[in-house]
Amino acid sequence: MFNPSSNDVRRFFCEVFRKQRAGEILSPMEAIAGDWIAGHPEYADELSDADAAVARDYSVEGGKTNPFLHLSMHLSISEQVSVDQPRGIRDAINALIGRVGQHDAHHHIMECLGEMIWNSQRDGTPPDADAYVECVRMR
Structure with missing residues (x-):
C-alpha cells in the first residue's frame, strides 16, 4: 500500500x-497533479524549492495554508471520482461540478472531506463514507 510521508508528498x-x-513528460498521476498546480499559481514560491518545502512548518498556529495538503486533497478527490469510491461520490461530485464548476466544487468537497476525517x-x-457523500450532495 502506498503510504507517503509528508516529505514525500511535498517532494x-x-x-x-x-x-x-x-516541459518534461509527466506520468498520468503527475499530469493530474500538474493540472491542480496550474490552478493554484499562488503556490509557485512554495513549490519552487523542495528542500525549503520539506523544512517549512504549516502548523495551524502559523496561520498559513498548507499548499501540499490542499493539492493532495484535490488529487484525492480526483481519484475518488475516477473509481467512484466511496460509492455514489462520482454522481454527487459531478452534480456539484455542474452547478459551480470543477475547481469550486473541489473546494466545497474539501470541507466535507475534512469534516469526515475530523x-x-x-x-x-x-x-463515515455515507455522511461524506451526503455532505457533498447537500452542497
Missing part, C-alpha cells in the same frame, strides 16, 4: 512543478 508536488516548468479522529471511529 512529489515540487518535482511535478519543476517538470512542468521544464469526526472520525474525534470519535475514534472509521470514516
Whole structure:
C-alpha cells in the first residue's frame, strides 16, 4: 500500500512543478497533479524549492495554508471520482461540478472531506463514507 510521508508528498508536488516548468513528460498521476498546480499559481514560491518545502512548518498556529495538503486533497478527490469510491461520490461530485464548476466544487468537497476525517479522529471511529457523500450532495 502506498503510504507517503509528508516529505514525500511535498517532494512529489515540487518535482511535478519543476517538470512542468521544464516541459518534461509527466506520468498520468503527475499530469493530474500538474493540472491542480496550474490552478493554484499562488503556490509557485512554495513549490519552487523542495528542500525549503520539506523544512517549512504549516502548523495551524502559523496561520498559513498548507499548499501540499490542499493539492493532495484535490488529487484525492480526483481519484475518488475516477473509481467512484466511496460509492455514489462520482454522481454527487459531478452534480456539484455542474452547478459551480470543477475547481469550486473541489473546494466545497474539501470541507466535507475534512469534516469526515475530523469526526472520525474525534470519535475514534472509521470514516463515515455515507455522511461524506451526503455532505457533498447537500452542497
